[in-house]
Amino acid sequence: xxxxxxxxxxxxxxxxxxxxxxxxxxxxxxxxxxxxxxxxxxxxxxxxxxxxxxxxxxxxxxxxxxxxxxxxxxxxxxxxxxxxxxxxxxxxxxxxxxxxxxxxxxxxxxxxxxxxxxxxxxxxxxxxxxxxxxxxxxxxxxxxxxxxxxxxxxxxxxxxxxx
Amino acid sequence: xxxxxxxxxxxxxxxxxxxxxxxxxxxxxxxxxxxxxxxxxxxxxxxxxxxxxxxxxxxxxxxxxxxxxxxxxxxxxxxxxxxxxxxxxxxxxxxxxxxxxxxxxxxxxxxxxxxxxxxxxxxxxxxxxxxxxxxxxxxxxxxxxxxxxxxxxxxxxxxxxxx
Amino acid sequence: xxxxxxxxxxxxxxxxxxxxxxxxxxxxxxxxxxxxxxxxxxxxxxxxxxxxxxxxxxxxxxxxxxxxxxxxxxxxxxxxxxxxxxxxxxxxxxxxxxxxxxxxxxxxxxxxxxxxxxxxxxxxxxxxxxxxxxxxxxxxxxxxxxxxxxxxxxxxxxxxxxx
Amino acid sequence: xxxxxxxxxxxxxxxxxxxxxxxxxxxxxxxxxxxxxxxxxxxxxxxxxxxxxxxxxxxxxxxxxxxxxxxxxxxxxxxxxxxxxxxxxxxxxxxxxxxxxxxxxxxxxxxxxxxxxxxxxxxxxxxxxxxxxxxxxxxxxxxxxxxxxxxxxxxxxxxxxxx
Numbered sequence: 001x002x003x004x005x006x007x008x009x010x011x012x013x014x015x016x017x018x019x020x021x022x023x024x025x026x027x028x029x030x031x032x033x034x035x036x037x038x039x040x041x042x043x044x045x046x047x048x049x050x051x052x053x054x055x056x057x058x059x060x061x062x063x064x065x066x067x068x069x070x071x072x073x074x075x076x077x078x079x080x081x082x083x084x085x086x087x088x089x090x091x092x093x094x095x096x097x098x099x100x101x102x103x104x105x106x107x108x109x110x111x112x113x114x115x116x117x118x119x120x121x122x123x124x125x126x127x128x129x130x131x132x133x134x135x136x137x138x139x140x141x142x143x144x145x146x147x148x149x150x151x152x153x154x155x156x157x158x159x160x161x162x163x
Numbered sequence: 164x165x166x167x168x169x170x171x172x173x174x175x176x177x178x179x180x181x182x183x184x185x186x187x188x189x190x191x192x193x194x195x196x197x198x199x200x201x202x203x204x205x206x207x208x209x210x211x212x213x214x215x216x217x218x219x220x221x222x223x224x225x226x227x228x229x230x231x232x233x234x235x236x237x238x239x240x241x242x243x244x245x246x247x248x249x250x251x252x253x254x255x256x257x258x259x260x261x262x263x264x265x266x267x268x269x270x271x272x273x274x275x276x277x278x279x280x281x282x283x284x285x286x287x288x289x290x291x292x293x294x295x296x297x298x299x300x301x302x303x304x305x306x307x308x309x310x311x312x313x314x315x316x317x318x319x320x321x322x323x324x325x326x
Numbered sequence: 327x328x329x330x331x332x333x334x335x336x337x338x339x340x341x342x343x344x345x346x347x348x349x350x351x352x353x354x355x356x357x358x359x360x361x362x363x364x365x366x367x368x369x370x371x372x373x374x375x376x377x378x379x380x381x382x383x384x385x386x387x388x389x390x391x392x393x394x395x396x397x398x399x400x401x402x403x404x405x406x407x408x409x410x411x412x413x414x415x416x417x418x419x420x421x422x423x424x425x426x427x428x429x430x431x432x433x434x435x436x437x438x439x440x441x442x443x444x445x446x447x448x449x450x451x452x453x454x455x456x457x458x459x460x461x462x463x464x465x466x467x468x469x470x471x472x473x474x475x476x477x478x479x480x481x482x483x484x485x486x487x488x489x
Numbered sequence: 490x491x492x493x494x495x496x497x498x499x500x501x502x503x504x505x506x507x508x509x510x511x512x513x514x515x516x517x518x519x520x521x522x523x524x525x526x527x528x529x530x531x532x533x534x535x536x537x538x539x540x541x542x543x544x545x546x547x548x549x550x551x552x553x554x555x556x557x558x559x560x561x562x563x564x565x566x567x568x569x570x571x572x573x574x575x576x577x578x579x580x581x582x583x584x585x586x587x588x589x590x591x592x593x594x595x596x597x598x599x600x601x602x603x604x605x606x607x608x609x610x611x612x613x614x615x616x617x618x619x620x621x622x623x624x625x626x627x628x629x630x631x632x633x634x635x636x637x638x639x640x641x642x643x644x645x646x647x648x649x650x651x652x
Contacts, residue, residue: 003307003325019343019437040284041272042306043322109204111345115278115441115604121203124287124303131308132295140287143205144166145294159206162166182506182599274508278441278604329633329651366610367598368632369648435530441604447529450613450629457634459621466613469531470492471620485532488492 005045006130007076008033009067011091012054013084015108015119028053032112033082036120044127047076056084056091056107064094071098078130079103082123085141085153085160092137092148104129104138105148109158118142168208169293170239171196172230174254175217176247178271178282191216195275196245199283207290210239219247219254219270227257234261241293242266245286248304248316248323255300255311267292267301268311272321281305331371332456333402334359335393337417338380339410341434341445354379358438359408362446370453373402382410382417382433390420397424404456405429408449411467411479411486418463418474430455430464431474435484444468494534495619496565497522498556500580501543502573504597504608517542521601522571525609533616536565545573545580545596553583560587567619568592571612574630574642574649581626581637593618593627594637598647607631 010016010031017028031050051070052063071079077100083091085107095103106126112119118141125140137148141160154161173179173194181192194213214233215226234242240263246254248270258266269289275282281304288303300311304323317324336342336357344355357376377396378389397405403426409417411433421429432452438445444467451466463474467486480487499505499520506517520539540559541552560568566589572580574596584592595615601608607630614629626637630649643650 014345017345019340019440036284037306039279040281040306041322042284043324044306046306113440113442114345115439116202118203120283121199121205121287121290124284125291127284127306128288128291128303128308129295132292132301138295140291143200143203143207143209143290145291159204161206177508180508182503182603276604277508277602279602362610363632365605366607366632367648368610369650370632372632442528444529446609447525447531447613447616450610451617453610453632454614454617454629454634455621458618458627464621466617469526469529469533469535469616471617485530487532 003044004078005047005076006127007071007074007079008046008048009070009079009081010048010050011052011056011059011063011067011081011083013056013082013107014110015082015112016053017111018113028055031082032119033123036112036123040120040124042127054084056087059084059087059091064091067091068095068098071095071101071103077101080123080126080130081105083107085109086155088139089148089152092139095137096149100135102130102133102135102138103148104133104140106140166207167241168210168239169290170234170237170242171200171209171211172233172242172244173211173213174215174219174222174226174230174244174246176219176245176270177273178245178275179216180274181276191218194245195282196286199275199286203283203287205290217247219250222247222250222254227254230254231258231261234258234264234266240264243286243289243293244268246270248272249318251302251304252311252315255302258300259312263298265293265296265298265301266311267296267303269303329370330404331373331402332453333397333400333405334363334372334374335396335405335407336374336376337378337382337385337389337393337407337409339382339408339433340436341408341438342379343437344439354381357408358445359449362438362449366446366450368453380410382413385410385413385417390417393417394421394424397421397427397429403427406449406452406456407431409433411435412481414465415474415478418465421463422475426461428456428459428461428464429474430459430466432466492533493567494536494565495616496560496563496568497526497535497537498559498568498570499537499539500541500545500548500552500556500570500572502545502571502596503599504571504601505542506600507602517544520571521608522612525601525612529609529613531616543573545576548573548576548580553580556580557584557587560584560590560592566590569612569615569619570594572596574598575644577628578637578641581628584626585638589624591619591622591624591627592637593622593629595629
């Protein structure tokens with residue numbers, strides 16, 4: 001394992017959701033990713049790009065093109081993307097053409113600002129996976145490293161499962 | 164990636180430290196690992212063995228032999244060990260003879276019961292690493308997947324560094 | 327101060343909001359009040375009545391009559407009510423006719439399930455106020471014990487202020 | 490209730506304990522009180538004086554004299570003191586001669602930096618008590634407003650009880 005730098009792209013999703021009392025609403029806020037990495041005492045070199053703040057159901061083809069273009073233009077070979085869970089697998093497919101990169105998508109089923117959230121564990125999985133796995137697109141959710149092209153979200157179960 | 168089951172061995176360390184008011188002390192308690200995995204909504208098959216509850220400075224050669232024997236006797240090929248950080252690298256060396264297993268050691272610099280702890284992130288890294296990495300002994304701390312035989316804890320910096 | 331028992335009535339509000347991934351929504355869930363009191367190691371005698379689970383903007387006159395009737399029928403002279411913040415002062419007025427009771431309304435501007443919430447502090451204020459204050463209706467928010475009939479929520483400031 | 494300002498004196502104790510990995514020890518750190526008050530969104534006027542950082546078993550008569558002198562010299566009539574629990578009642582007695590002040594002592598049985606701590610609830614109780622109670626010395630622990638001169642810590646039960 002070399003300590004090659006990691007590009008972290010944030011796109012929004014539940015992981016970054018905040019509660020706004022003024023609206024009695026629950027919206028995507030400024031990203032908590034840098035704070036999660038500080039709490040985890042990460043010393044590994046990384047760079048965060050806050051690319052968009054969207055619920056993943058609102059992501060367009062243009063958004064996915066932008067994510068792909070950002071990765072293609074980056075010097076880093078290891079990439080973590082934080083992403084809403086509902087269309088995470090669509091984005092995985094849209095990035096499959098990028099060769100020679102280890103790309104890992106992760107998100108959370110409960111916002112990172114909650115006391116009980118899967119966010120730090122999933123982000124940790126993504127950090128390790130992009131260092132340890134072969135080039136390709138991976139999804140790290142529910143404790144499993146999934147092939148990003150062979151997984152779906154089982155919405156009722158609230159969990160990702162292999163296909 | 165197959166969904167092969169993961170053996171989780173707990174040995175104690177800061178990650179499991181609790182504060183006991185009756186003693187005004189801070190001691191290793193019943194392990195928080197199962198709770199961390201529940202919060203992370205882990206659906207991946209795993210089995211937890213609480214092997215010992217020790218500060219890693221108190222671990223003996225006999226303790227390390229027991230850890231090795233437990234792994235050697237286990238059906239799982241993927242192993243996560245939670246461990247105090249001070250002698251984590253000693254245990255890594257003591258497990259290096261175990262072939263055909265992907266063994267990952269992880270711990271925490273702040274107890275998991277703290278609001279701000281690296282425990283869930285590090286445990287997530289270990290879960291992903293034991294699935295994605297080649298057989299061998301690894302350490303996942305400070306955001307990096309380290310070769311378990313080429314890393315040391317820099318006590319003053321409070322961080323692991325490659326050697 | 328006698329250790330006279332406290333009646334805790336929950337009505338919903340932000341304090342009890344939970345995030346539901348299946349709906350990508352944020353709804354009032356089973357109350358966290360008992361858990362907050364356990365975390366606070368409360369040994370004082372209390373009884374919790376989960377009366378309703380509503381955003382306070384949805385509370386009707388009938389709901390407020392029910393809250394008043396529940397208090398009037400209760401043996402406890404000290405009452406804590408958890409309540410959404412938007413119409414907390416309306417409920418305070420609707421309870422003003424109840425004499426010989428020390429009634430305290432409290433809620434939260436961030437859900438109790440968040441890492442950073444005002445919920446435990448505000449609930450602690452309410453517990454102390456119902457023991458230490460004269461009979462009447464009080465609101466404990468933003469660090470102040472307010473006369474429940476002389477306070478309003480400044481929605482833009484996200485804070486309660488005296489009037 | 491007037492919005493008269495509150496003096497907050499910190500003296501150390503479990504509430505402010507932090508874990509230091511470099512020593513594998515658990516020591517009193519810079520106070521978390523200001524952070525707890527920010528999380529609680531306190532708008533009430535207050536002033537924090539970090540007077541000492543001691544385990545309450547280490548407090549001397551001179552320390553208690555200093556606490557009393559600090560209060561006697563302060564313009565605020567309402568005072569909250571955060572304090573270790575083991576000798577909290579001794580300090581209460583040492584402050585009993587201060588008339589015309591409402592003084593409330595509070596601490597925590599688990600450090601405020603823990604996910605599950607009684608610190609914010611107890612601090613909320615103290616804030617409300619110093620506003621709502623008559624002049625005198627009070628202790629707010631375990632959900633009860635205690636007369637500071639008629640309470641003891643039951644160390645085995647981990648709770649304060651009236652005497």
